[in-house]
Amino acid sequence: xxxxxxxxxxxxxxxxxxxxxxxxxxxxxxxxxxxxxxxxxxxxxxxxxxxxxxxxxxxxxxxxxxxxxxxxxxxxxxxxxxxxxxxxxxxxxxxxxxxxxxxxxxxxxxxxxxxxxxxxxxxxxxxxxxxxxxxxxxxxxxxxxxxxxxxxxxxxxxxxxxxxxxxxxxxxxxxxxxxxxxxxxxxxxxxxxxxxxxxxxxxxxxxxxxxxxxxxxxxxxxxxxxxxxxxxxxxxxxxxxxxxxxxxxxxxxxxxxxxxxxxxxxxxxxxxxxxxxxxxxxxxxxxxxxxxxxxxxxxxxxxxxxxxxxxxxxxxxxxxxxxxxxxxxxxxxxxxxxxxxxxxxxxxxxxxxxxxxxxxxxxxxxxxxxxxxxxxxxxx
Ligand SMILES: Nc1ncnc2c1ncn2[C@@H]1O[C@H](COP(=O)(O)OS(=O)(=O)O)[C@@H](OP(=O)(O)O)[C@H]1O
Ligand SMILES: [Mg+2]
Numbered sequence: 001x002x003x004x005x006x007x008x009x010x011x012x013x014x015x016x017x018x019x020x021x022x023x024x025x026x027x028x029x030x031x032x033x034x035x036x037x038x039x040x041x042x043x044x045x046x047x048x049x050x051x052x053x054x055x056x057x058x059x060x061x062x063x064x065x066x067x068x069x070x071x072x073x074x075x076x077x078x079x080x081x082x083x084x085x086x087x088x089x090x091x092x093x094x095x096x097x098x099x100x101x102x103x104x105x106x107x108x109x110x111x112x113x114x115x116x117x118x119x120x121x122x123x124x125x126x127x128x129x130x131x132x133x134x135x136x137x138x139x140x141x142x143x144x145x146x147x148x149x150x151x152x153x154x155x156x157x158x159x160x161x162x163x164x165x166x167x168x169x170x171x172x173x174x175x176x177x178x179x180x181x182x183x184x185x186x187x188x189x190x191x192x193x194x195x196x197x198x199x200x201x202x203x204x205x206x207x208x209x210x211x212x213x214x215x216x217x218x219x220x221x222x223x224x225x226x227x228x229x230x231x232x233x234x235x236x237x238x239x240x241x242x243x244x245x246x247x248x249x250x251x252x253x254x255x256x257x258x259x260x261x262x263x264x265x266x267x268x269x270x271x272x273x274x275x276x277x278x279x280x281x282x283x284x285x286x287x288x289x290x291x292x293x294x295x296x297x298x299x300x301x302x303x304x305x306x307x308x309x310x311x312x313x314x315x316x317x318x319x320x321x322x323x324x325x326x327x328x329x330x331x332x333x334x335x336x337x338x339x340x341x342x343x344x345x346x347x348x349x350x351x352x353x354x355x356x357x358x359x360x361x362x363x364x365x366x367x368x369x370x371x372x373x374x375x376x377x378x379x380x
Contacts (some may be wrong), residue, residue, distance in 0.1 A: 006164065006172055006216055008066070011236075012173045013162050014225070015109045016062040018217040018234060020055040021176040021210060021227050023102040024146060027051040028178070032155045038154055040082060040091070047149045050091070052078050053127055054098040055145035055160060059320050060126040061103070061118070062111055063141060075346060076130035076143040077316055092120050097122055109234045134315060136168040136343040144316035148288025150261065154274045163319035168343025172216045173320035175291050178210035182226045182241075213243065213293055217338035222296055222328035245329040245359035246298035251278035251366060254359075256302035257294055260285045265305045267356075269374070273304065279362075279372045292321025295357050296328040302363055306335070306354035312356065313348040325357055331364040332357045335371045338371060 027050055031039070039049050056078045063072055063234075071074060083092055106113035134140045144161040152158035160176035215222040223240040248254055254275050259265040267283075274283065284300055294300040309315065319342055322332045333339055336352030344350065353371070358364035 003216065003218060009164055010174075010214065010216055012062065012066045012111070013164070013172060014212060014236075015111050015234070016059050017160050017162055017174045017176040017212050017214075019062070019102060019106060019109050019111065020058060020145070020223075021178045021212065022054065022105060023054055023058065023098060024051050024152070024158070024176075025178050025210070025227075026101075027054070027098060028152060028155065028158075030154060042082075047153050048078065048082075049146065049149060049153060050094045051152065052097050052146045052149060053080075053083055053095045053123075054102065056130055057095065057099045057118075057123045057126040057142050058102055059141075059162060060130050061099075061114070061122075062106070064129070065112060065114075068071060070139075070148070072129070072141065073132040073134070073139060074141045074143060074368070075132045075316065076129035076132045076145065077270070078127060078143075078145060079131070079302075080124050080128045083127070084120050084341050089203075091226040092123070096123050108228075110236070133345050134165060134342070134346055135136075138167070140165045142316050142319045144250065144289070144320075147317060148290070151287025151290075154287075157287045157290040159293070161289050161316065162299060163323065165315075165317075165319065165342050166193075168341075169217065170319045170323045170342050172214070173323035174212065174214040175289055175293055175320045175324055176210070176227075177211045177288075177290050178227060180211055180290050180293055182211050182224065183209070195343075211293075213296060213324050214297075215324045217323055217327065219327055222324050224297060243297040243328050245325070246297060246301050248301050249360050249362040251363065252280050254279055254301035254363060255282040255284055255299070256304065257283050257286050257291045257300045258304055259291075260287050263308070265307060269306050270304045272374055273367065273370045274302075276374060277366045287300045289317070289321040290358065292318075292325050295359055296324045298359070301359040302367065303357035304354060313343050313351055314346055315348060318348065318355065321357075330357060330359050331361060333364070335368070335375075337364075337368045345365050 103113040142163045148158040162174045164172040204212045210227040224243045291303045334352040335354045
């Protein structure tokens, strides 16, 4: 990748995201089989699961173990509030078991696990040390342990997203997409079998091949690796395939994707934008940052997210996806055409209306122009 400045950071980040994906796959399988065990609701009513806390614990532990000489700053989605009460002892035990089961697999990914199993207190400490609020100065790791938790509990798409911000800029992004097969045909095959809804409808042989994508800012390259199965061996860079955005620049041929929930993005507004720029195909509604993954590897050309007025987008929902799409050749801005600003703390402060992601400049210009002419009649 040329610039070796972040070589160790990228290497560790890719390995730990693979490890986290393996954890998530196991927990999602259990969830689908046993119903909604250990799915809780947060204050904003969004779901949180054993996987969210467990992934945050292992990423925090592995980063601390590998960068002992640095004072780590980690910005991440989960806190330990609802995990540290007397009523949540069972939940903490489930997280502890899941973390230890996962860390026992660390050597398979070329990472070191702990000398002995972690206790509940160590796990709470690992989760709660991810309490940074980021900002314009220094280095901040940014983690969404399970992005698209709604998709995760539905047996659908979700992502593990880890990024590194330095002096306010995203310099590395790693996106694990455990239910996004390496080959588009497998996804199409899956979709044809009644959309991306149930794991059980697809043979594990094809479904198992989820992927991890990654990129380093300025390299001009983005990469994708297959997840490894139970008996597989992690092959590192040798298993990486270069990815590129789509070359389609005619809106009539373009596919646009957006959030599944209309509470997360105004579907009628985006339908109007798509129509006015000449998009003909139906939107592809996908949970999580898998939408960024779809643009980065050329499965779709446009991604729009227009949250309701007053909602503030968080940096962990975008950081990894943005750098991967940009290095794969795409364009990411707010609806005013400005780059997203990751330097102002936990939120994407100053975001103009919504987020637009395109495979190239031609589609992007058309989309920004459509926003410009449609905005007055929007109800956002
Ligand atoms: N009201 C509202 N508006 C906009 N965005 C919101 C809103 N509420 C939550 N979120 C954030 O959206 C993240 C999920 O985005 P998705 O694109 O995956 O949404 S969807 O599930 O496909 O509808 C989701 O990420 P996770 O919490 O990691 O799942 C949230 O950070
Ligand atoms: Mg998220």
